[in-house]
Amino acid sequence: MADKAELLVICGPTATGKTALSVALAQRLNGEIVCADSMQIYRGLSVGTAKVTPAEMQGVSHHLVDFLPPETRFSVAEYAELAKKCIADITARGKLPIVVGGTGLYLQSIVKGIDFSQQETNFSLRNQLQERLSKEGVKPLWDELRAADPACAAAIHPNNRVRVLRALELYLQTGKTKAQQLSESLPAERPYRDVLVGLDCAAREALYSRIDARVEEMLARGLLAEARLVFDNRARYVTAAQAIGYKELFPYFEGAAPLASCVAALKQASRNYAKRQLTWFRHMEGMHWFLSGAEDTEDAVVKLFIETCGERKAHGKTLSY
RNA sequence: GGUGCUGUAGCCAAGUGGUAAGGCAGAGGUCUGCAAAACCUCUAUGCGCCAGUUCAAAUCUGGCCAGCACCU
Numbered sequence: 001m002a003d004k005a006e007l008l009v010i011c012g013p014t015a016t017g018k019t020a021l022s023v024a025l026a027q028r029l030n031g032e033i034v035c036a037d038s039m040q041i042y043r044g045l046s047v048g049t050a051k052v053t054p055a056e057m058q059g060v061s062h063h064l065v066d067f068l069p070p071e072t073r074f075s076v077a078e079y080a081e082l083a084k085k086c087i088a089d090i091t092a093r094g095k096l097p098i099v100v101g102g103t104g105l106y107l108q109s110i111v112k113g114i115d116f117s118q119q120e121t122n123f124s125l126r127n128q129l130q131e132r133l134s135k136e137g138v139k140p141l142w143d144e145l146r147a148a149d150p151a152c153a154a155a156i157h158p159n160n161r162v163r164v165l166r167a168l169e170l171y172l173q174t175g176k177t178k179a180q181q182l183s184e185s186l187p188a189e190r191p192y193r194d195v196l197v198g199l200d201c202a203a204r205e206a207l208y209s210r211i212d213a214r215v216e217e218m219l220a221r222g223l224l225a226e227a228r229l230v231f232d233n234r235a236r237y238v239t240a241a242q243a244i245g246y247k248e249l250f251p252y253f254e255g256a257a258p259l260a261s262c263v264a265a266l267k268q269a270s271r272n273y274a275k276r277q278l279t280w281f282r283h284m285e286g287m288h289w290f291l292s293g294a295e296d297t298e299d300a301v302v303k304l305f306i307e308t309c310g311e312r313k314a315h316g317k318t319l320s321y
Numbered sequence: 322g323g324u325g326c327u328g329u330a331g332c333c334a335a336g337u338g339g340u341a342a343g344g345c346a347g348a349g350g351u352c353u354g355c356a357a358a359a360c361c362u363c364u365a366u367g368c369g370c371c372a373g374u375u376c377a378a379a380u381c382u383g384g385c386c387a388g389c390a391c392c393u
Binding site: 014037038039048049073074075076077078079080102103104105106108109112114115116119120121155156157159160161162163166169170178181182185186204238239242243244245246247268269270271272273275276277279280283 | 345346347348349350351352353354355356357358359360361
């Protein structure tokens, strides 16, 4: 416990300036960046996912960005494993790992140190359940789950097909209740001496107008061409095709809706997403909130980091504020 | 000036005498293997305004106001 590695985490809803802040902090704290974003992992999907550009990186190393072909299936389990190795590696080189992203599930897996290694995905079982789901509906599956693991079923709304399916799948595969699974995968304490930084705007309206503006910016940077590519490959880009920024434009490519209304839908979807992200981050234990875009945010984060982890030479130079 | 139509939440909208559907937006939330996904909860003491009829009016009657359309 005494020598837990330090970890700086930067999160917040879309369009709050995570990228710029994280690069600045990496330069100041001698850090490297580990991306925690479920869509920026994919190669080629750059404009729509607001991926860091090479110019924005300013020489700072970035990991787990732009490294997977868009047709690859991916999951938190794989992410957690990769991120863990990546963080360990950065730490071993005497640098500070800075995890940056907006995917709550991914962030949580790192911060809590969840161990997903127990079992492989059983695709045949999943497909089998999927078939039952489409034939019988959710209810029978939910009832089955309730009979097997009442506590787990109680926590999942019967309408939530995705979660009911997964919970039942996991039970049938392992024969263990959710509680048992949780206790086996969740360490007693957090693995890192983490400093959690959340970015948000002072007012929700301000956040929303920033998001709208950024969508326009994406359009100007060639979002349409990128979306077209995703549209043309939508059958193969299983996960990537559900990214916000592309699927909203599909009706336009299909000739079913004018571009303007698709853009409006895209902005709307982004705003809704930002709200969901906020819900997640607000409830992460130990979160420190800072104002998006404020000039003193960078200094304030450095100060917080030093206060939490101490002024030391750990990252190649004496940190001072 | 006349005639007609319309007026229900921020937006769309159902409701023709029995105590305000639904959708979107908005707010809050759930979260351990597709998560930028999936799902849940909440949100009109009030139907343009005023008066009247009635046990009961968003619904019927009259007047007024506003918008739209057409006519002169």
